[in-house]
Amino acid sequence: MGETRRSIWLRHDAVLAHDVPGHPERPARIRALEAEMSAADWFGCTRVEAPAASREALLGVHPETHVTAIEELCASGGGAIDADTFAVPATWEAALRAAGGAVALVDALLGGDADFGVSALRPPGHHAETDRAMGFCFFNNVAAAARHARSAHGLERVMIVDWDVHHGNGTNDIFHADAGVLFMSIHEWPLYPGTGPASDVGSGEGEGFTVNVPVPGGTGDLAYTSLVEHVAGALAAAWEPQLVLISAGFDAHRDDPLASCRVSEAGFAAMAASLRRAADRLGAPLGLVLEGGYDLGALAHSMAALMPALVDVGTPRAAAPPELHPLAVRALERLEPYWPGLGASVRA
Numbered sequence: 001m002g003e004t005r006r007s008i009w010l011r012h013d014a015v016l017a018h019d020v021p022g023h024p025e026r027p028a029r030i031r032a033l034e035a036e037m038s039a040a041d042w043f044g045c046t047r048v049e050a051p052a053a054s055r056e057a058l059l060g061v062h063p064e065t066h067v068t069a070i071e072e073l074c075a076s077g078g079g080a081i082d083a084d085t086f087a088v089p090a091t092w093e094a095a096l097r098a099a100g101g102a103v104a105l106v107d108a109l110l111g112g113d114a115d116f117g118v119s120a121l122r123p124p125g126h127h128a129e130t131d132r133a134m135g136f137c138f139f140n141n142v143a144a145a146a147r148h149a150r151s152a153h154g155l156e157r158v159m160i161v162d163w164d165v166h167h168g169n170g171t172n173d174i175f176h177a178d179a180g181v182l183f184m185s186i187h188e189w190p191l192y193p194g195t196g197p198a199s200d201v202g203s204g205e206g207e208g209f210t211v212n213v214p215v216p217g218g219t220g221d222l223a224y225t226s227l228v229e230h231v232a233g234a235l236a237a238a239w240e241p242q243l244v245l246i247s248a249g250f251d252a253h254r255d256d257p258l259a260s261c262r263v264s265e266a267g268f269a270a271m272a273a274s275l276r277r278a279a280d281r282l283g284a285p286l287g288l289v290l291e292g293g294y295d296l297g298a299l300a301h302s303m304a305a306l307m308p309a310l311v312d313v314g315t316p317r318a319a320a321p322p323e324l325h326p327l328a329v330r331a332l333e334r335l336e337p338y339w340p341g342l343g344a345s346v347r348a
């Protein structure tokens with residue numbers, strides 16, 4: 001391992017108590033991740049206990065009624081919210097820590113306490129809409145973090161790249177009309193939750209700041225890395241975000257049981273390196289917020305594979321820039337009305 005920059009790993013034991021027997025979004029995910037990290041001496045990261053999110057941070061993206069409904073459901077013993085989203089009493093604190101970790105990550109990155117960090121908590125967040133828990137998610141962790149960066153730190157431009165295999169419908173909706181948060185999602189389609197067509201580009205002032213790239217099942221490293229390098233990278237170069245957050249699910253991995261994409265550990269590492277280069281060119285900090293990933297080995301090994309590109313001092317070199325994949329060509333063509341010249345800059 002090379003020399004590492006100041007990096008943090010946000011975690012908390014309370015997230016292990018959100019436990020619904022037989023559910024794929026399970027405490028063993030965090031145990032597998034932490035065992036892998038521990039075996040690698042945490043890649044030089046300082047472990048930080050995630051604080052509970054403040055009410056204010058939650059209310060940045062959710063109405064009071066939603067926060068209270070989750071709190072009361074947990075306090076009354078828990079129960080089902082939909083066919084695959086279940087709360088137990090301990091879900092409340094776990095959800096607060098998962099959102100609070102993402103917000104604390106932003107504080108550390110923007111406050112100068114860390115150069116890079118991972119918020120490695122659960123439940124995940126990207127399916128949680130403003131007033132609706134769904135898809136294993138209760139509060140939208142990455143959205144709370146991005147909104148906090150805007151409201152508490154005064155940032156004007158925050159970019160979220162969501163490479164979880166499912167569409168981040170919650171994040172999509174929360175920032176739909178917001179030109180201060182550029183949301184790009186690469187997701188398998190058709191697949192749960194069924195949202196995120198390429199035609200959904202945001203609305204109002206946010207038109208053009210929602211970038212949906214549905215990909216067919218079976219899509220692997222070549223397309224994913226090309227989309228991150230040539231579309232996300234080009235958007236970052238054009239818009240110059242002051243902070244880049246990765247909504248990092250690992251369920252696009254070929255071994256994941258919930259989807260059928262074919263990304264490998266090396267693919268995740270290449271995507272991370274690509275975004276690190278894009279962020280470093282802008283002097284923007286980069287943070288990673290855990291979303292899905294349901295094969296324990298795929299989850300742990302993929303995270304371990306991408307850490308060196310993010311924690312090492314010095315921008316990772318592009319060994320062989322991925323070719324411009326047809327899916328990236330089509331995405332760039334669709335972006336042309338909103339981002340004139342973006343495709344040309346890539347082809348040049």
Ligand SMILES: [Zn+2]
Pocket residue numbers: 164165166249251291292293
């Ligand atoms: Zn997912």
